[in-house]
Amino acid sequence: MAFFRKTPPVEGIGRRYEKPDLLDVVDATQAVIHFKPDGEVLFANENFLSALGYSANEVEGEHHRMFVDEDYAKSEEYAEFWQKLEAGEPFTSQYKRIRKDGEPIYILATYCPVRDQNGIVRRVIKIASDVTDRQNTINEIEKGLNALSSGDLSMRVTRSSVPELVVLGEAFNDTMENLSALVENVKKVSDTVYTASQGIQSTTIGLSQRTETTAATLEETAAAIEELSSTANSAAEEAKSVKTTADATSQTAETGRELVANLTEAMEKIESSSDQIGEIISVIEGIAFQTNLLALNAGVEAARAGDSGRGFAVVASEVRGLAQRSSESASEIKSLIQSSSQNVKDGSTLVGRAAKEFESVFTGVNTISRSVQHIASNLQMQSDVLKEINVAVSQLDQATQQNAATVNEVNDSGMLLAREAETLVGEISHFSVTGSVSGAEAPAFPVGEYSKAG
Known part of the structure; x- marks a missing residue:
C-alpha cells in the first residue's frame, strides 16, 4: 500500500504546490517557532503561543531554555543539542516542554536548521504538534502497568481524547477489572482454603490425640x-x-x-x-x-x-x-x-x-x-x-x-x-484490587520515550 500518492491537479493550480500555500497550511495546523542558531526566539505563531500559554512579546528575544526544565537547561546534553543544530543537524522526536503555568506539555516536533546560499545556518525552524493527551494516556497506561507489576490492580485510565487510544485504554481497564475479579475470587478461595485447612488441621490434631488415646485404651x-x-x-x-x-x-x-x-x-x-x-x-x-x-x-x-x-x-x-x-x-x-x-x-x-x-x-x-x-x-x-x-x-x-x-x-x-x-x-495479598480512576494529575514523561533536547 502506497503511503504517498501523487496529488491530482486542481483547477487553476499547477501540479506543484506553491511554497506560500504550503507554509500557510503548516502555519494553520502546526505550532511553528523560529530561532537563531544559538536558540534565541525570533518568531512564534499563534498555535505555539496558545499551546504554551505565552504572548509573542513574552517569548521573542528570549532563549529556548524558557520552555524546558531548569535542570535540563543547565545540562551538557542541552548545550550539545544546540551545537548540533547550529552545525546543521536536524532532529525529529517527541519532547517534553514546560508551559507558562508550569504544567508539562508533550510535542511531536522537528527542529530543522535553515542554511543560506553559502551553506551557513542562519536560523532553526521548529514545527510541532501537541500530543499531550496522547502522552498522558500512554503515561497513565504505563503507570497502571507498573502498578500491576507491583500487585496494584486498582489503577484505571481515563478515557482518552485520542481516538486510537480509546480502545487501548478500554482494553486496559477491562483487563484490570477482570484481573481484579479473578484476584478477588482467588483471595476468597485462598481464604476459604486457609480457613478450611486450619479447621482440618485442628480437627485432625484432636482426632489424632483421641485416636492415640483410643489406641492406648x-x-x-x-x-x-x-x-x-x-x-x-x-x-x-x-x-x-x-x-x-x-x-x-x-x-x-x-x-x-x-x-x-x-x-x-x-x-x-x-x-x-x-x-x-x-x-x-x-x-x-x-x-x-x-x-x-x-x-x-x-x-x-x-x-x-x-x-x-x-x-x-x-x-x-x-x-x-x-x-x-x-x-x-x-x-x-x-x-x-x-x-x-x-x-x-x-x-x-x-x-x-x-x-x-x-x-x-x-x-x-x-x-x-x-x-x-x-x-x-x-x-x-x-x-x-x-x-x-x-x-x-x-x-x-x-x-x-x-x-x-x-x-x-x-x-x-x-x-x-x-x-x-x-x-x-x-x-x-500482594495484590490490591480497590477500584480507582487515575488521571487527575499527569505523570512525568518516562525517560527513553521522549527526548529532552530541543
Missing part, C-alpha cells in the same frame, strides 16, 4: 481381655476338674447308697433270724419245762418204788438237773437274743436314717454335679466368647493403629495445606 483393653481370657480358661479347666471330682463323688455316693440298701436288707434278715431264734428258744424252754415235769414225776414214781426205783430216781434227778440247766440256758439265750434283736432293730433304724441321709447326700451331689457341669459349660462358652472378643479387639486395635497413622498423615497433609494456603494468601 484398646491396647490396655486387649491386655486385660487377654488376662481375663486366660483366667477364664483356667477357671474352665478347674470347673472341668471339679466336674470330674463331682462325678466321681456322685458315683461313690451311688455306691454308698447301694451298700446302705444292702446293709438295711441284711439287718432286716438278721432281725427276722433273731425272731426265729426266739421262737426256737421258746420251744426249747417249753421242752425243758416239760422235761422237768417229767423228771419230777419220774422221781416221785421212783420214790414209790423204793429200792428198785433208786437208779431210776438218780436218772430222773439228773434229767431234771439237765432240764433245769437247759431252761436257764434257754432263758439266758432268749435274753441275749432279745437284746440282740433290740440292737438289730436299733441298727436297722439307724441304717434307715443313714439311707435317707445318703439319699439326701446323693441328691445334693447330683445337684452339685449338674451345677458344676452347667458352670463348666458356661465358663467354656465365656472363654470362647472372650477369645472372639480378644480377636476382635486385636483387629480393632490394629485398625485403630492404622487409623492413627492415617490421621497423622492427614494431619501432616493438613499442615502442608495450611502452609501452602498461608503462602497463597500472602502472595494474593
